[in-house]
Amino acid sequence: AQKVTQAQTEISVVEKEDVTLDCVYETRDTTYYLFWYKQPPSGELVFLIRRNSFDEQNEISGRYSWNFQKSTSSFNFTITASQVVDSAVYFCALKEDSSYKLIFGSGTRLLVRP
Amino acid sequence: NAGVTQTPKFQVLKTGQSMTLQCAQDMNHNSMYWYRQDPGMGLRLIYYSASEGTTDKGEVPNGYNVSRLNKREFSLRLESAAPSQTSVYFCASSTGGDSNQPQHFGDGTRLSIL
Numbered sequence: 235a236q237k238v239t240q241a242q243t244e245i246s247v248v249e250k251e252d253v254t255l256d257c258v259y260e261t262r263d264t265t266y267y268l269f270w271y272k273q274p275p276s277g278e279l280v281f282l283i284r285r286n287s288f289d290e291q292n293e294i295s296g297r298y299s300w301n302f303q304k305s306t307s308s309f310n311f312t313i314t315a316s317q318v319v320d321s322a323v324y325f326c327a328l329k330e331d332s333s334y335k336l337i338f339g340s341g342t343r344l345l346v347r348p
Numbered sequence: 349n350a351g352v353t354q355t356p357k358f359q360v361l362k363t364g365q366s367m368t369l370q371c372a373q374d375m376n377h378n379s380m381y382w383y384r385q386d387p388g389m390g391l392r393l394i395y396y397s398a399s400e401g402t403t404d405k406g407e408v409p410n411g412y413n414v415s416r417l418n419k420r421e422f423s424l425r426l427e428s429a430a431p432s433q434t435s436v437y438f439c440a441s442s443t444g445g446d447s448n449q450p451q452h453f454g455d456g457t458r459l460s461i462l
Binding site for chain 1: 379381388389390391392393396398404406407436438440448449450451452453454455456
């Protein structure tokens with residue numbers, strides 16, 4: 235069965251701190267895709283990144299970085315030098331190659347305080 | 349550059365009333381989806397349409413019907429609304445459900461059923 239777990243319900247940090255959001259997934263497929271979405275207070279869902287199961291290379295985009303480790307079934311997201319504008323709910327999601335369904339974790343609410 | 353457009357943005361219904369949520373995309377995407385978002389539960393797939401002319405049940409289809417009117421439009425209907433259907437509803441689209449391309453989301457419809 236496919237499943238995504240985001241164990242951190244809510245994280246609060248002070249601006250400029252680094253923060254890591256955890257994501258653990260379960261799947262039986264050998265080919266799958268992992269995603270991160272951001273949901274700011276305004277409510278829309280913004281796509282951040284996609285990772286394929288056969289590409290374990292970590293990725294950095296500005297202050298954002300992602301650490302994909304198949305050995306631990308994790309796809310963690312780190313924000314460096316957090317800013318107030320990073321305050322949002324962040325969702326990790328999994329899609330198996332054999333399925334049309336995108337399975338979401340329950341989300342992590344990040345609050346960055348000035 | 350509208351992307352995915354949902355109407356209405358807000359709606360209040362009484363128990364037993366019916367309503368159709370509208371969704372249209374202008375990205376020439378083949379696949380479209382309806383999700384509901386409830387507190388602490390992430391997004392759950394209600395129905396999806398892999399391509400024009402096809403629809404399939406997702407994780408939580410009970411109490412809903414869908415229509416893929418054409419390639420651009422995918423509507424969600426509540427025939428007899430129940431308080432348990434109070435939620436935020438998101439429509440999404442992607443190039444193809446069997447691809448690894450990300451889903452793009454509308455801004456959501458906040459639906460309250462009294």
